[in-house]
Amino acid sequence: MRKKLWIWQVLLLVAMFTFWHVATHPELIRPFVWDNPDRAAFFFGEPVKIFKVIGEWFMGGEIYPHLWVTLQETALAFVIGSVLGLVIGLWLGLTPFASALMDPYIKAMNAMPRVVLAPIFMVWFGLGIWSKVALGVTLVFFIVFFNVYQGVKEVSPVVLSNATMLGATRRQLLRFVYLPSATSWVFSSLHTSVGMAFVGAVVGEYLGSAKGVGYLIHMAEGSFDINTVFAGILVLTIFALVLDFAVSFAEKRLLVWRPTQGETEQAL
Amino acid sequence: MTASVSLEKVTCTFAAKGGEGHYTAVKEVDLSVADGEFVSVVGPTGCGKSTLLNVAAGLLRPSSGSVKIHGEPLSGINRRAGYMFQSEALMPWRSALANVTAGLQFRGEDPAAAQAKGESWLERVGLAGFGDRYPHQLSGGMRKRVSLAQMLILDPQILLMDEPFSALDVQTRQLMENELLELWSADRKSVIFITHDLEEAISLSDRVVVLSAGPATRPIGEYVIDLPRPRDVSEIRLSPRFIELHDRIWHAMKDEVLKGYAQTRNRVAG
Numbered sequence: 001m002r003k004k005l006w007i008w009q010v011l012l013l014v015a016m017f018t019f020w021h022v023a024t025h026p027e028l029i030r031p032f033v034w035d036n037p038d039r040a041a042f043f044f045g046e047p048v049k050i051f052k053v054i055g056e057w058f059m060g061g062e063i064y065p066h067l068w069v070t071l072q073e074t075a076l077a078f079v080i081g082s083v084l085g086l087v088i089g090l091w092l093g094l095t096p097f098a099s100a101l102m103d104p105y106i107k108a109m110n111a112m113p114r115v116v117l118a119p120i121f122m123v124w125f126g127l128g129i130w131s132k133v134a135l136g137v138t139l140v141f142f143i144v145f146f147n148v149y150q151g152v153k154e155v156s157p158v159v160l161s162n163a164t165m166l167g168a169t170r171r172q173l174l175r176f177v178y179l180p181s182a183t184s185w186v187f188s189s190l191h192t193s194v195g196m197a198f199v200g201a202v203v204g205e206y207l208g209s210a211k212g213v214g215y216l217i218h219m220a221e222g223s224f225d226i227n228t229v230f231a232g233i234l235v236l237t238i239f240a241l242v243l244d245f246a247v248s249f250a251e252k253r254l255l256v257w258r259p260t261q262g263e264t265e266q267a268l
Numbered sequence: 269m270t271a272s273v274s275l276e277k278v279t280c281t282f283a284a285k286g287g288e289g290h291y292t293a294v295k296e297v298d299l300s301v302a303d304g305e306f307v308s309v310v311g312p313t314g315c316g317k318s319t320l321l322n323v324a325a326g327l328l329r330p331s332s333g334s335v336k337i338h339g340e341p342l343s344g345i346n347r348r349a350g351y352m353f354q355s356e357a358l359m360p361w362r363s364a365l366a367n368v369t370a371g372l373q374f375r376g377e378d379p380a381a382a383q384a385k386g387e388s389w390l391e392r393v394g395l396a397g398f399g400d401r402y403p404h405q406l407s408g409g410m411r412k413r414v415s416l417a418q419m420l421i422l423d424p425q426i427l428l429m430d431e432p433f434s435a436l437d438v439q440t441r442q443l444m445e446n447e448l449l450e451l452w453s454a455d456r457k458s459v460i461f462i463t464h465d466l467e468e469a470i471s472l473s474d475r476v477v478v479l480s481a482g483p484a485t486r487p488i489g490e491y492v493i494d495l496p497r498p499r500d501v502s503e504i505r506l507s508p509r510f511i512e513l514h515d516r517i518w519h520a521m522k523d524e525v526l527k528g529y530a531q532t533r534n535r536v537a538g
Contacts, residue, residue: 161327162357164345166371166422176370180361257361257402 021047045230053231067239069211073129073201074243077136078194082186084137085144090174090182093152106145114138114200118207127209136200140193144186151185152178187254190247198240213239270339272458273324273349273426274300278333280319293319295484296333299477301426304456308469310521311479312528317462318354321428324460325351337426350424352415352432358403364414365390365399371422389417393447409440413447420451427452427459434463445472445501453498466521470513471501478521481528489520 022028024044026037034040057063092099092106118135125131155178163177186193205214213236220228278297281290293316301307311317322328323335326346335342337349358367369386373379390399393413403411412432419427433441449472452459463469469476470493478489493513495504504510 156356158353158355158357159359162351162353162418163359163370163374164327165325165349165351166418167347167374168370169374172374176373177359180359184361257363257404 017047020044042224042226045226049227050230050234053228054235057231057235063213063216063235066211066213066216067235069129070198070201070205070213070236070239073132073136073204073212074194074197076129076133077200078140078197080133081137081140081197082144082193085141086148086182086186088141089145089148090152090178093149093182094174094178099149106142110142110146115203118204121204122208129211132201132204132209132212135204136197139196139200143189143193143196147185147189148182151182155181184255184258187251190251191244194243194247195240198243202236271300271336272303272305272338273460274298274336275320275323275330276334276336278320278323278330278335280316280323280328281331292484293482294323295486297486299460299487301458301460303458305475306452306459306461306473307475307477308461308463308473309477309479310463310466310469310517311485312481312521312525313464314532315479315482315524315528316485317464317479318430321351321430321460321462324426325349325428327351346426348424349426349428350419350422352419352427352429354431354434356403356411358411358414358418360403363400363402364395364406364410367403367414368399368417368421370418375422385421386417389421390414392451393417409436409444412436412444416444416448416451425457427457427461429459429461431463433468434465441468442502448472449497449499449501466514466518467505468501470495470510470517471499471504476517478517478524481524481531488524489517491517 024040024046025048026041092102114135117138118131121131121134125134160173160177163173168176201212202214205212206218209215209218213232217229217232217236220226220232275297278299279295280293282293283289284291297320299307299309299320309317309320319328323330324346326335326342326344326349337346359370362370365383365386368389369382372382372385387396387399390396393416395410395413395417398406398410403414406414415432433444436444445468459473461469461472466476473493476491476493477487478491479485480488491513495507495509495513
């Protein structure tokens with residue numbers, strides 16, 4: 001069943017690209033929206049040309065430094081945002097006064113569309129990778145922060161009492177109970193936060209940079225090269241998928257202790 | 269001889285949920301446990317048995333009254349006591365072995381030595397080879413064994429047990445009770461065992477304390493259990509002396525149980 005599904009999925013992909021090709025190629029069918037047969041290709045690009053661009057990027061090696069920059073920005077934004085979110089989430093989760101004090105500010109910052117900060121970051125950190133990392137951090141931080149904050153509040157009181165009775169000091173409770181519990185919440189938001197780090201990196205590049213896949217798209221757009229724009233989008237999509245697979249893999253390794261259905265053993 | 273644990277005139281009053289008024293869970297309770305004595309506390313559901321245990325553990329400070337451990341007033345957490353909880357208390361992100369050795373880790377013991385000790389304790393509770401399993405991969409009975417090892421590895425002088433086996437099925441429960449008795453008889457520690465099951469209380473203990481229905485719970489009777497040891501919990505239940513004791517205590521308890529039941533019903537209805 002699974003194998004069959006996989007075949008259908010591939011067929012659907014091929015069908016979509018075929019439709020795209022047939023609908024946009026100037027001479028294949030009679031134009032049905034615009035009078036000019038080249039119009040469709042102008043707006044939607046042509047798959048064959050798009051793949052040619054992608055092929056040239058990878059064969060010529062032109063794409064690798066750009067991908068590398070985007071990957072770096074994503075990774076840095078994810079790591080810095082997660083650590084900040086974890087630390088501040090733990091801190092506010094454990095000190096009711098601080099959390100009550102900060103509550104309206106956190107809400108306000110989360111409600112603000114973070115993309116408007118991009119120009120400010122550009123001024124502060126320049127056109128290099130750090131302005132994109134900063135944008136990604138503001139996106140990742142809140143996801144991790146809210147998860148950790150909630151996670152700290154929901155640590156089982158029985159587990160806490162038990163650790164206390166086993167002799168844990170307040171610091172040991174933080175390290176051996178609150179931290180692992182909060183970390184598991186970070187991992188449960190892993191897909192979203194990695195995705196957000198990626199969004200921050202690409203949007204940042206698009207708004208002003210000299211490297212990265214977002215920059216490639218921006219440059220192509222400037223010269224109305226629609227095929228290169230689509231090529232960039234396709235590369236980004238595949239890149240995001242690979243990233244997602246990597247996250248799933250890491251998740252599986254790191255959350256072995258999580259109960260999953262059908263795995264529980266009943267012995268004795 | 270000074271008692272191992274002694275509660276004197278302990279009263280616990282809580283602010284009532286969602287507004288004004290107070291709720292007195294336990295009132296002027298005197299309870300003392302001698303060194304090496306196994307005492308069970310039975311009472312109707314919701315009568316504040318766990319409150320008493322939390323006071324003895326130092327997790328809860330009584331509104332009035334005093335707690336003495338080996339003659340010394342208790343302040344903060346009771347470091348001489350091990351506590352076994354009714355609900356799941358294992359850390360789900362730690363393997364069985366890491367859970368068992370948690371207390372040693374908190375004390376700062378050498379990891380290699382702690383691991384060896386943990387493995388030998390897992391073996392003693394019948395879980396050799398299960399050290400790398402996570403709690404969710406173990407059955408309810410196995411998790412209780414891990415909890416038991418987790419508590420006993422620290423060699424506490426006092427064991428506080430809050431209906432530890434109530435979630436288990438009857439067979440597993442009797443197995444665990446026998447194992448507990450065997451482990452306990454090796455080096456007699458003082459035990460306060462909370463339960464609502466009178467048969468369990470009689471078959472395990474040296475003394476059974478019966479509590480009244482809440483609120484303002486207090487002890488209404490104490491019965492010395494003079495059944496011979498070592499005991500087998502499933503066999504001893506058939507002996508004439510057991511039945512006699514059970515009859516006597518149940519007679520005293522019955523009114524309180526009915527009272528407690530009526531109160532719970534009213535609470536649900538109201």
